[in-house]
Amino acid sequence: MTTTPHAQYADQAALPVIDISRLRAPDPWARRTVGEAMRAACLDKGFFYIANHGIPDTLQKAVFDTAQSFFEQPLAIKLAVDKARSRANRGYEPLRGQTLEPSAAPDLKEGFYIGKELAEDDPRVLAGKFNHGPNQWPDVPGFRTAMEDYYAAMLELSALIMQGLALSLELPEDYFADFCHDPLAILRLLHYPPQPAQAATDEKGCGAHTDFGGITLLLQDENGGLQVWDQRHEQWLQATPIPGTYVVNLGDMIARWTNNRYRSTLHRVINTSGRERYSVPFFYSGAPDHLVECIPNCLAPGESAHYPPTTVEQHMRDRYRLTYA
Numbered sequence: 001m002t003t004t005p006h007a008q009y010a011d012q013a014a015l016p017v018i019d020i021s022r023l024r025a026p027d028p029w030a031r032r033t034v035g036e037a038m039r040a041a042c043l044d045k046g047f048f049y050i051a052n053h054g055i056p057d058t059l060q061k062a063v064f065d066t067a068q069s070f071f072e073q074p075l076a077i078k079l080a081v082d083k084a085r086s087r088a089n090r091g092y093e094p095l096r097g098q099t100l101e102p103s104a105a106p107d108l109k110e111g112f113y114i115g116k117e118l119a120e121d122d123p124r125v126l127a128g129k130f131n132h133g134p135n136q137w138p139d140v141p142g143f144r145t146a147m148e149d150y151y152a153a154m155l156e157l158s159a160l161i162m163q164g165l166a167l168s169l170e171l172p173e174d175y176f177a178d179f180c181h182d183p184l185a186i187l188r189l190l191h192y193p194p195q196p197a198q199a200a201t202d203e204k205g206c207g208a209h210t211d212f213g214g215i216t217l218l219l220q221d222e223n224g225g226l227q228v229w230d231q232r233h234e235q236w237l238q239a240t241p242i243p244g245t246y247v248v249n250l251g252d253m254i255a256r257w258t259n260n261r262y263r264s265t266l267h268r269v270i271n272t273s274g275r276e277r278y279s280v281p282f283f284y285s286g287a288p289d290h291l292v293e294c295i296p297n298c299l300a301p302g303e304s305a306h307y308p309p310t311t312v313e314q315h316m317r318d319r320y321r322l323t324y325a
């Protein structure tokens, strides 16, 4: 990964908005049209917006409100649920705690990680499975309920998107059903302070990176700041917030599955709004033991696979290691 030269800023995102309500339609042809729209987006930048996703505004608002209440507390209180205390990578991550772009400054964001709630004596936790364990819950009224309700709703929505991706690849609609069974998924709350005017030139909210897992569904506030790399024109595109939508992007695992036909695209965040920015990515990585290998119809005769087969768990371990050195 390199830092990008000659960055320009396009006026609009040039990313499609896909109405996914038809993925829930009884008519298989209606569902297939969504797959076709996803295919075009995935062959291009691997970033698209989804509309009519079915997640209630009130639930999104509860997530934003309680996240803000958490982040507004003094650092010492936030550190009581420091991620460093968790073997499952759950809890608070202080400002500059991650460096997503290896050659750049640490990220100007603070975060909070939530995953599936598993007791210390759960066999999967005892076996040391990656990112498995209990959450750390802060003492913020309404926080846990909002996050658990939202997490459950996002698991369902992610499985629906995976169904759309199967259609987009001309696979049976349930092709990813095993992958979607009892999945690894992480809800991440992010808070970006305003970018200081005199910031070091390489300081960003999130350094340029690709996402590690399967798919990411991003809820962002109205402040903007997410930028997506446009390979063809060598420029950064602003993924401007569109009310009522999620930004969906493909992670490295999908590139692996499709032998790079589908893109896991570089993106970054620079909060130039002058305001506090909040965003909530949901990372859907799938069943830990699931084997990720090149999908047969993504290999032309004579073409060889760019990546060896691996499991979800191994892939995630390898990718995490790189940004938390």
Ligand SMILES: O=C(O)CCC(=O)C(=O)O
Binding pocket: 188, 190, 206, 211, 218, 220, 225, 226, 267, 268, 269, 279, 280, 281
């Ligand atoms: O906050 C955002 O808009 C994007 C965050 C992101 O790319 C990430 O957490 O991987």
Ligand SMILES: [Fe+2]
Binding pocket: 209, 210, 211, 216, 267
């Ligand atoms: Fe990302």
